Amino acid sequence: MIELKEISKKFGDTQAVKQVSFSVAREETLVLLGTSGCGKTTTLKMINRLIEPDAGQILINNENIIDQNPDVLRKGIGYVMQNIGLFPHYTIAENIALVPKLLKWDQVKIINRTQELIAKLHLTETTLSMYPHELSGGQQQRVGLARALITDPSVLLMDEPFGALDNVTRTSIQKEFKALAELKRKTIVMVTHDVLEAFELADRICLMDKGEVVQIGTPKELLYRPINDFAKSFLASQKLILEFKVTNIQDIWIYLPEETVHHGECETADLSIWEAMELLRNKDRSALYISGANKAIKSINFEQLTKGFNQYQNAQRHE
Amino acid sequence: MNEQQQTLWQFMSGQADKLFSQTLQHVGLTFISLILAIAIGLPLGILIARRQKLSGMVLGVAGVLQTIPSIALLGFMIPVLGIGAKPAIVALLIYALLPIIRNTYTGIIGIDLHVKEAARAMGMSKGQILLKVELPLAMPVILAGIRTATVINVGVATLASFIAAGGLGEFIFGGISLNNTNMILAGAIPAALLAIILDALLSLVQKMDVKKLRKALYIFPVVILILGGFYALPSAYGSTLTAGFTPEFMGRQDGDLGLKSTYGLKIHTIVISDAVMYKAAYAKELDVISGYSTDGRLKAFDLKILKDDKNIFPPYYAAPIVRDKALKQFPELEKTLNLLSGKITDSIMTDLNYRTDYLHQQPERVAKDFLISQGLYKASKNRNKGVVRIGSKIFGEQYILAEIYSMLIKGNTDYAVATKTGLGGTKICFDALMNDQIDFYPEYTGTGLLVLLQPDPTIAKEMAHDKEKTYDYVSAEFQRKFKIKWLKPIGFNNSYALMMRQKQSKELNVNSITDLKNYLDKN
Numbered sequence: 001m002i003e004l005k006e007i008s009k010k011f012g013d014t015q016a017v018k019q020v021s022f023s024v025a026r027e028e029t030l031v032l033l034g035t036s037g038c039g040k041t042t043t044l045k046m047i048n049r050l051i052e053p054d055a056g057q058i059l060i061n062n063e064n065i066i067d068q069n070p071d072v073l074r075k076g077i078g079y080v081m082q083n084i085g086l087f088p089h090y091t092i093a094e095n096i097a098l099v100p101k102l103l104k105w106d107q108v109k110i111i112n113r114t115q116e117l118i119a120k121l122h123l124t125e126t127t128l129s130m131y132p133h134e135l136s137g138g139q140q141q142r143v144g145l146a147r148a149l150i151t152d153p154s155v156l157l158m159d160e161p162f163g164a165l166d167n168v169t170r171t172s173i174q175k176e177f178k179a180l181a182e183l184k185r186k187t188i189v190m191v192t193h194d195v196l197e198a199f200e201l202a203d204r205i206c207l208m209d210k211g212e213v214v215q216i217g218t219p220k221e222l223l224y225r226p227i228n229d230f231a232k233s234f235l236a237s238q239k240l241i242l243e244f245k246v247t248n249i250q251d252i253w254i255y256l257p258e259e260t261v262h263h264g265e266c267e268t269a270d271l272s273i274w275e276a277m278e279l280l281r282n283k284d285r286s287a288l289y290i291s292g293a294n295k296a297i298k299s300i301n302f303e304q305l306t307k308g309f310n311q312y313q314n315a316q317r318h319e
Numbered sequence: 320m321n322e323q324q325q326t327l328w329q330f331m332s333g334q335a336d337k338l339f340s341q342t343l344q345h346v347g348l349t350f351i352s353l354i355l356a357i358a359i360g361l362p363l364g365i366l367i368a369r370r371q372k373l374s375g376m377v378l379g380v381a382g383v384l385q386t387i388p389s390i391a392l393l394g395f396m397i398p399v400l401g402i403g404a405k406p407a408i409v410a411l412l413i414y415a416l417l418p419i420i421r422n423t424y425t426g427i428i429g430i431d432l433h434v435k436e437a438a439r440a441m442g443m444s445k446g447q448i449l450l451k452v453e454l455p456l457a458m459p460v461i462l463a464g465i466r467t468a469t470v471i472n473v474g475v476a477t478l479a480s481f482i483a484a485g486g487l488g489e490f491i492f493g494g495i496s497l498n499n500t501n502m503i504l505a506g507a508i509p510a511a512l513l514a515i516i517l518d519a520l521l522s523l524v525q526k527m528d529v530k531k532l533r534k535a536l537y538i539f540p541v542v543i544l545i546l547g548g549f550y551a552l553p554s555a556y557g558s559t560l561t562a563g564f565t566p567e568f569m570g571r572q573d574g575d576l577g578l579k580s581t582y583g584l585k586i587h588t589i590v591i592s593d594a595v596m597y598k599a600a601y602a603k604e605l606d607v608i609s610g611y612s613t614d615g616r617l618k619a620f621d622l623k624i625l626k627d628d629k630n631i632f633p634p635y636y637a638a639p640i641v642r643d644k645a646l647k648q649f650p651e652l653e654k655t656l657n658l659l660s661g662k663i664t665d666s667i668m669t670d671l672n673y674r675t676d677y678l679h680q681q682p683e684r685v686a687k688d689f690l691i692s693q694g695l696y697k698a699s700k701n702r703n704k705g706v707v708r709i710g711s712k713i714f715g716e717q718y719i720l721a722e723i724y725s726m727l728i729k730g731n732t733d734y735a736v737a738t739k740t741g742l743g744g745t746k747i748c749f750d751a752l753m754n755d756q757i758d759f760y761p762e763y764t765g766t767g768l769l770v771l772l773q774p775d776p777t778i779a780k781e782m783a784h785d786k787e788k789t790y791d792y793v794s795a796e797f798q799r800k801f802k803i804k805w806l807k808p809i810g811f812n813n814s815y816a817l818m819m820r821q822k823q824s825k826e827l828n829v830n831s832i833t834d835l836k837n838y839l840d841k842n
Binding site for chain 2: 071088
């Protein structure tokens with residue numbers, strides 16, 4: 001568990017972070033969202049003491065990080081950054097094994113864990129003996145992730161981890177990332193300026209502006225109950241997509257057609273509207289079978305999906 | 320020994336021992352200083368990369384040190400470190416510092432900030448970041464600096480022979496002084512090859528991929544250490560006194576060779592530049608030196624000339640030598656230059672030299688004072704009917720003579736004057752004259768005979784001790800061979816001489832070269 005208490009930081013005359021407080025629960029993913037210069041990266045870097053705060057306290061598992069040796073602290077926290085920062089003079093295997101070597105793990109353990117990770121992250125065996133510049137951006141980011149995960153730290157800090165990737169690669173890596181079982185066990189703080197990414201990956205979002213916290217809440221709370229005009233306008237341009245993303249089939253269940261009988265494969269009802277639309281579009285299917293609560297099964301096509309969603313939206317507004 | 324008919328190869332194989340030991344000394348000097356420069360420069364470079372506020376100052380100081388002329392730097396070292404290997408190594412070290420500090424600094428500063436941040440974020444300590452990230456990544460740039468420093472050092476190490484530290488400079492500067500092209504090349508070619516080979520080897524190391532480089536990093540210091548070990552300090556062999564002779568003196572029949580053959584003198588000898596020799600004698604670094612009989616520093620440093628009782632040093636009467644063409648072009652020139660004929664005796668010349676060398680008066684002022692005292696001074700006419708170009712060798716006496724001639728020409732003729740003073744040695748001066756770069760310069764009969772003409776040894780021997788005969792012979796031969804005219808002698812005889820400190824000479828009761836030999840044989 002991570003807890004920030006009234007953290008402030010000044011660079012020269014600029015107040016980069018002003019009295020920021022939040023806490024991240026065990027195994028929760030908190031996304032720091034905001035425009036560049038809003039203080040989100042500075043806030044992140046204070047958690048592993050790359051930057052020292054001027055005032056306030058940071059506790060990890062109820063221990064004040066200021067009482068710990070920074071090098072020891074950092075070895076226990078995974079860190080993924082936008083520019084990846086792989087060592088150009090180390091092979092991929094050496095890059096991944098960096099922290100275990102510092103911790104003096106034995107060679108067999110390092111090799112086994114490396115193998116396990118590259119399989120999970122869809123990296124091939126041959127890349128291990130290559131150097132970073134020989135890899136594509138997407139592959140490099142996977143290596144960066146492997147480097148952060150190899151010691152299985154309970155806390156993971158991510159600074160715009162997908163920021164340097166092109167759109168197509170970003171989307172696919174985000175998906176893998178979301179599906180990675182290993183990440184579900186971690187307490188994650190992630191920085192991004194990309195609203196869609198935040199909504200895709202966050203359990204809760206902390207919206208920041210000018211060094212201060214504007215609003216902390218679940219994606220749904222931010223979307224439907226913005227605290228002020230800034231929060232509202234920040235999401236406005238992508239509102240529809242965000243709504244598709246935060247709403248799942250279960251939410252609109254009652255607005256969907258009558259139950260049917262189906263004995264083949266079914267999707268689950270925690271599928272978001274967005275994902276359901278993608279399935280209908282990509283797989284060229286005319287209808288999806290969804291199994292809801294009590295093993296009830298409904299068949300929906302694109303029109304039924306949008307119609308159900310619109311009814312649900314109307315109902316929300318009149319609440 | 321007529322070396323002009325020798326091929327370079329014959330010279331080199333004849334002198335193979337010397338060449339080999341000089342090359343080893345050269346490599347040794349280069350690498351010992353390089354090791355020290357790395358030992359100092361690398362940490363300094365790292366320090367200023369950490370504290371960038373210091374970088375301006377440190378790089379500035381190293382830059383200024385680099386601009387000090389090498390000879391001057393070697394000169395500064397003598398009072399502190401004496402002569403020989405120590406000051407040479409320190410001087411080389413100073414020249415090697417700047418490229419090493421600067422490249423270490425640039426290399427570390429230039430590393431991708433994200434890589435450094437990643438290293439910190441992974442929990443590497445400062446020491447680990449330095450050793451595993453910063454130094455390996457900066458290594459190609461650092462190696463480039465070491466490469467530059469090595470090449471600089473191979474070049475500057477030739478000057479080490481000026482202060483008795485050996486190296487290939489002994490051949491190069493000996494050769495320049497002795498007008499012996501083979502000797503120059505025997506020093507210059509190996510020195511150049513050394514620079515090229517070392518540069519190529521280091522460029523290979525630099526180009527190796529990072530992986531191999533890590534192994535090379537361990538081999539590199541070992542190799543440097545071994546090469547540095549080549550340099551064995553010049554060992555004393557038995558004699559209680561140490562002599563310092565100029566490279567020119569070492570190779571001359573009327574120098575060290577004559578001392579050995581005629582006197583049988585055996586003394587521990589080191590090769591040293593004229594510029595620092597007197598000071599070294601005064602500082603008791605040297606006991607016997609090969610000086611010039613009219614040198615002002617004789618007076619300044621209280622030195623005594625040992626009597627040449629077997630007459631091996633021929634007379635060195637100074638006279639201007641002029642190209643025939645120049646005499647035709649400037650009809651009044653000969654008459655004007657001859658105004659000085661017979662006017663400067665040995666003691667006057669020593670005094671004039673003393674005033675420039677020791678009292679540090681400007682040669683210009685010394686020249687003017689002298690002309691006024693002789694009633695020869697006339698204010699410049701400021702005319703410009705052609706420019707007479709005067710040359711001089713690179714020591715005080717020649718500067719004064721050049722000034723005196725310049726004033727005489729400006730005051731008595733309608734010509735303007737251009738002076739090209741400080742031409743490195745006899746060969747450079749004479750080549751300048753032959754190639755129409757200067758019109759005349761003051762030369763010495765003995766030098767003309769033994770260095771420039773190099774006649775058969777029997778002729779030389781017969782001639783060498785007679786002032787008139789030598790003058791007549793060089794006059795005739797120069798006219799015949801080079802179309803160059805010797806004008807009337809100025810008066811003084813600046814011959815070679817062996818000298819010791821007055822006090823030591825009295826204590827040991829050594830007054831002549833024979834006394835010196837006897838003393839050495841007994842002790």
